[in-house]
Structure formats: C-alpha cells, structure tokens
Amino acid sequence: MTALVEVRDLKMHFPIHTGLLRRQTGAVKAVDGISFDIREGETLGLVGESGCGKSTAGRAILRLYDITEGEIVIDGREIGSVTQASLRKVRPTMQMVFQDPQASLNPRMTVASIISEPLDEHTSMSRAEKRERVYDLMDKVGLNRRFANRYPHEFSGGQRQRIGIARALALNPKFIVCDEPIAALDVSIQAQVVNLLEELQDELGLTYLFISHDLSMVRHIADRVAVMYLGKVVELASRDDLYARPQHPYTEALLSAVPEPDPAQAERQGSRIVLQGDVPSPANPPEGCNFCTRCPKVMDVCRRVDPAFREVAPEQWVACHLHDPEHAPAGAP
Amino acid sequence: MTDPHATEPLTPQGTGAAVVTGPGAVGSTEAMAVPVAARSQWWDVWDQFRTHKGALFGAAVFLGICLMVIVGPMLWPLDPTATNMRARYEPISWAHPMGTDRLGRDTFARVMAGGRISLGVGMTAMLLSLVLGTLIGMMAGYFKRLDGPLMRFTDLFLALPLLPLLLVMVILFREPLAARFGIETGIFILVVSAIGVTSWMQTARIVRGDVLTLKEREFVLAARSIGTPSGRIIARHILPNVLSPVMVSATLGIATAIITESTLSFLGLGFPPDFPTWGRLLFDGVPLLERNPGLAVWPGLFISLVVLSINYVGDGLRDALDPRIRGR
Secondary structure, three states: OEEEEEEEEEEEEEEEEEEOOOEEEEEEEHHHHHHEEEEEEOOOEEOOOOOHHHHHHHHHHHOOOOOOOOEEEOOOEEEOOOOHHHHHHHHHHHEEOOEEEEEOOOOOOOOHHHHHHHHHHOOOHHHHHHHHHHHHHHHHHHOOOHHHHOHHHHHHHHHEEEEEEEEOEEEOOOOOEEEOOOOOOOOOHHHHHHHHHHHHHHOOOOOEEEOOOOOOHHHHOOOOEEEEEEEEEEEEEEHHHHHOOOOOOHHHHHHHHHOOOHHHHHHOOOOOOOOOOOOOOOOOOOOOOOOOOEEEEEEEHHHHOOOOOEEEEEEEEOOOHHHHHOOOOOOOO | OOOOOOOOOOOOOOOOOOOOOOOOOOOOOHHHHHHHOOOOOOHOOOOHHHHHHHHHHHHHHHHHHEEEEEEEEOOOOOOOOOOOOOHHHOOOOOOOOEEEEEOEEEEEEEEEHHHHHHHHHHHHHHHHHHHHHHHHHHHHHHOOHHHHHHHHHHHHHHHHOOHHHHHHHHHHHHHHHHHHHHHHHHHHHHHHHHHHOOOOOHHHHHHHHHHHHHHOOOOHHHHHHHHHHHHOOOOOOOOOOOOHHHHHHHHHHHHHHHHHHHHHHOOOOOOOOOOOOOHHHHHHHHHHHOOOOOHHHHHHHHHHHHHHHHHHHHHHHHHHHHHHOOOO
16 A cells, blocks of 8 residues: 655744744744654554644644644645645645534534535535535435534534534545544544544545544554654554554553453553653753653663664554664663 | 434424424435525524514614604704794794704704714714724734734724824815815715724724634634635634624724714814704703703713614624524
C-alpha cells in the first residue's frame, strides 16, 4: 500500500509576544518535528495525554494553521507551504470530524444546510441534486431523512456527531482527520460512532487519522498507532506490536494506566507505572529528550542529547536512547 | 447501531404541515419524495413571533404611530406652524385634542409633523450607526491585523467630546448640504450622519467581542476546513450569530438618536427652531411643565412609546430568529 499522507518534520510553533512592543520572546512548541506516513485505507491512531499537541498536529496537517516548518503531502500534492487560497481546491480531499459535536455545528443552520455547505462551496449541483445528496449522506450515517430541516440543538450528542460525519463525507474525501470524535460522547454512543466510522471506511475506502486519548478505543479502531509526548512522536508501531511490546518508557507508562475490566486479568496485569511530576511547558521544553524529566529509566545522555527516531524492530519506530546501540545500557534490549 | 429511528420524536417544530412517514419507510421511494415539505424558515419565524404577545403589541403600537405620523398630517386640517394668538395654552378639546402651545399652535398637528422627522432621523441614524458599528466590529474581531487599529479608532471616537465635534460638523457642512439638497433634506442628511457617525462605537465593541468568541468556535473551523472563504464565513456563520446583541443595541439606539436630535435642535444646530420635532417639542415644553404639562407630556409619551414598542419588537424578533428558542 502506498502512503496517502506523508508528514515530514512538521513543526507548529505559536509565537509568544510580550512587553510593550509585542516582540516575540518565545514560542509554544505545540508540534515540534513529527514525521509519519499514513497509508491508503488505514487508520493511524494518534494518542497522548492532554496538551501534548495531538489536536494541533491534526489541524496543522489539514493546514487549518499556517505551519512553522515541514512538509505535508496529501494524495501526491505538497500542501505544507502553499497559500490558503490555493488550498481551497485541495480541501475536498481532506476533511475533519471535530471533538465537540455541539460546537462544531452552527446553531442557526438546519441539518440540511450544514451538510450541504461543502456542496455549496465546491460543486455546481442544482438544488434538487444537493437535496438528494444530503438525503443520501443522512442515510449513510444513519440519520432519519425527516430530520433534514431541524436544527442541531434538537439532536442528541451521537446524532450531532453523525451530522458532523455526514458533512465531512459530502465531498467524497480520501482522508479524514477525526479529532477526538468520541471524547464528548457517552460510552454507549462512543461504540456506535466508532462502528459507523469503521463501516464507512470499509464502504468508501477512507483513510483516517484518529486522534484520541482513549487507548482502548484506539486499539479497537487503529491499524497503526503513534504516541505523542510534548509535541513529538515518541513511538510509532503497528497496533499489535505497540500494545504487546511497547518500547518507549512513556508508552509503557501510558499503557499501564489503561484499566482492565476483568479483575482476574487485572491481577496479572502487573503494577502501574506512575509518572512523577508534571509535563514540562511546551514553551520551554527540557534539553535533550523531552521525556527526561519524568522518565523512570532516565540516563545521563537523555538530558543532553535529543534521541533520534529510529526503527528498532520491523515497522516499529522509537525515539529513545534505550534503543540506541551507542547509549543503551548493558543488558537492555 | 445505525438505526435511524433510535431517537425519540423531538419537538414538533416547523414540520407540522409535513407528511410524516412512518418508521421503516425510510429508503422507500415514497420517503425519498416527501421526507419533509421544506417549509420556508420565515414562516417558522412568524409563527414564533406571533406567540410573543409583547412583540405583537409592540408591533401594533409602532405601526399605529408610523401610520399616524405619515397619514395624520394629510387628514388633520390644522397646520403645525399656523399661530393663533387668541388660542394660547388651550386645554384639551375637540378642536385641539392635545391643546395648544404658547403661540396657539395645535399640539396634535405639531406632534404628528414632528414624529415624521423624529422617526425618520431615529431610524435612519440607527441604521447607519448599526451598519458602521457592525462593519467595524466585525472587521476588528475577525481580522487580527485590523483589530488594534480599528479598536483604537473606536476608542478615539469614544474619547472625543461629541458636542464640539457635532458643532464643527454642522458649521462645516450645513450650508453646502442645504444648498445642494434644499434646507430640509440637507439638514436631515446632516443630522442623521452626525448622529450615526458618533454613535456606532458601542455596537462595534459589542460585535467585536462576540466575533472574537464566535470565530474560535469549532463550526467556524469546520467551515475553514471545508474551504469556505472568509467573506462567506462571516456572512453565513458569524453574522447570524451576532444578531441578538446587535438587535438589542439597535432598539436602544433609536431612542438615543431621537434624544440626540432634540439636543442638536435645542442647541440650534439641527432643524430650525420653528420646525417641529419630538425632541424640540419636549424641550420647548419643559419650562412650562407647571403651567401646561401637556406640552412636554405628549411628545415625551410618544418618544417613550416608540422606544418601548421597538424594544418589544426587537425582543420578539430576537427570539423568533433563534432556532434554539423557536422550538419551544
């Protein structure tokens, strides 16, 4: 399978202006050099704790921000450095599903007009054709056609998220960024929405970047998983490898925090790794490895040198000195 | 899990006339043909507006006053400027329903004639300040680069002493405008633009604040991810959502405009002294309040009625235009 999305060394820094003259005195390094590919038809899960830059990464990839540096290629087109105006033509290929279905729908528009907004912008369909397409999309995401003239506030959270998904599908995109699409939903509804996303993927051959902090859900939906910490990807591997054999200490800690519903299994799961301290500020990340302030396996070199992102096992990429033959302590993998 | 009928029937809003197809009919050709007879949104708005008693009453009063000041002078035989020294300070009678003033002019005729000017000035000046304020507030809120300059510009206007400014404007432009459009229209244009140009700042600030919060909402981001250009994002997503505060400031703006006009006239900067406007009549009546209260009470009553009725209409309209309230 070929890569539909290629992200190379993507950086998104938000400048900090202080003082009377509003001079730039620093930058919040929300995303600080991430690279990955997303293959056609696969789901890449992007996980990490709050504030690690997941959502920013997702939005930067769709160029909802003007990125600081880096290269983004979607469907063979480089979009990292082009202007917003010329992006308009590329927009139909890539769409987004948002976290808060309440906030992502304009309260003053009907469902039909929300779903047909992309059609208004990018197609020259007649009114009747648009209506037909809207009904079609509503069927696809499991919304009753009768609701077309209603307003978002009349729907439940899960239904609103379906409206958001229908809007994202309107232009037959290839790539959809799902920015925590289930975080604001009830647990019972989460499964519905995730299953809907999976069905749509099978039916339409979509490629997802699935951003979430829910590791069990990512395990369910993703083919490969990238783990982010403080603006960087620390580990990227196929789902099974990552969950079975986490290589980065941060991934280990993250996975150990996932609750195990079966008490018998929970006994066997072993001790939880509890990280000490707070996440450093992205405006002022530590020298060396970003994780060195909290890493249980920290070494001297971690505080000096930023580890490179290298392939330690087939298809498993890690940024950690533990896996660097130069620095690895004796006896370590 | 993708059952389309999993929901309870929601509030039956705006779909009353529609043929409701039974569950399970979705996907059949019949359902495709008539899911909902798309009813115009404006009917829903009207339906909601009708349920607001105050708004209906306000609309009726406002229309009545408009009718009175437009049609009234044509039917009423007495001239608002004709003096009659034998009938000064007449009390209320059939000949003079609101009495007469110190020159024996019929107050009813003067109130009707004054209403034309006052309502005209009030509405037009309010519209002008609304357009200006919304435009500047929108620009400042939406385009980050314009925010600083435009809001400092607004602060500048807020800090300006308005009366001297108006004075200068009147002195500079009164003659050329009067020569160009005739004395009445010329002064009307002058007064309206003077009031409009000096009263948009509040609206601009309110709109900017609202736009700042709205533009961070995810539906604006969603529109950008679709590729909607800024102009259409503003028109489609932001403007409808700042409507409520704009409406409120508009209704209050009319009252302020009427009063400002009377201030101008009082200072001799607006319409000529013998030219009746509500503000003028009010000011003329105030010194005679003890002797003949009707002279001040009648124009005051009409100003209050107009402001109150417009407030109610605005209130009802705001509710009617908000789909979240409309459903209830």
